[in-house]
Amino acid sequence: MQQLLILCVDDEREVLDSVLHDIMSLSPPFVIDGAQSVAEAREAITDFEQQGGKLALILADHIMPDELGIDFLIDLNHTANTEAAKKILLTGQAGLHDTIEAINRGGLNYYLAKPWTQELLLNIVIEKLTDYVLEHCDNPMPYAQVLDGARIFSHVGQHRMDIKS
Template structure:
């Protein structure tokens, strides 16, 4: 299996710790990293890029000191190696206009309002990672036990049909 990363970005340490705790079940199959600022997130992405680890999913807060989460997600969408990254906005403060801007720039795959429920967050993460893996991974079989089994098996069946197997 290829190495993929999940990156959580929030300027509030307690929120970041809570998100990390809620998704720690993914650590066995994904690299899970945290960043407290956009500049730290960019540094983490660059470090893993050098190790050829793809950013599969980013969970990002909106209101942060140096740059908004939405402008960061739009920026990631413009980079070749992060354009396919699944992007989730996790915030209690994004206004409708901000959210519409993110959706219109195809920079947002999902929106979760704070406060969230741990199970809801895990389900969204699993769904987004399933989409990412189906779109970006050739060998899907190892992911059957890790992600959405039904969607992975359907994708395998579709690929076989595409190749006339």
């Protein structure tokens, strides 16, 4: 089973800690990491890939000191090794133009406004991670316990039927 990374990026430590806390139930099987800047996030992705892992999902704030979250998501969407990652913008400050840019050029999979509830955030992350493993993992079954098990079982069952046909 390939190691998959969930990376959360927010320059405010309290917000970052809250996001990490809200999704911690997904570890294991996912590796969950946090970064307080885009530079730190890039480094975390590179280090994880060098260990043979893949970025599966990124939650990024928009307004950060050195680089905007939307610009970072656009870069990830145009890089071969991170293009497939699910991208969630978690912010309270992105305007309509920035959000449209993230959708059109950044492969944005979801926009979540601050403040959020733990239940909503976790449900969105589970939905997007389920999409990811069904699209990119040969065997999604190891993830069924923490993701949308019904969708995974249905997908596996349907693909078995396709193989037999």
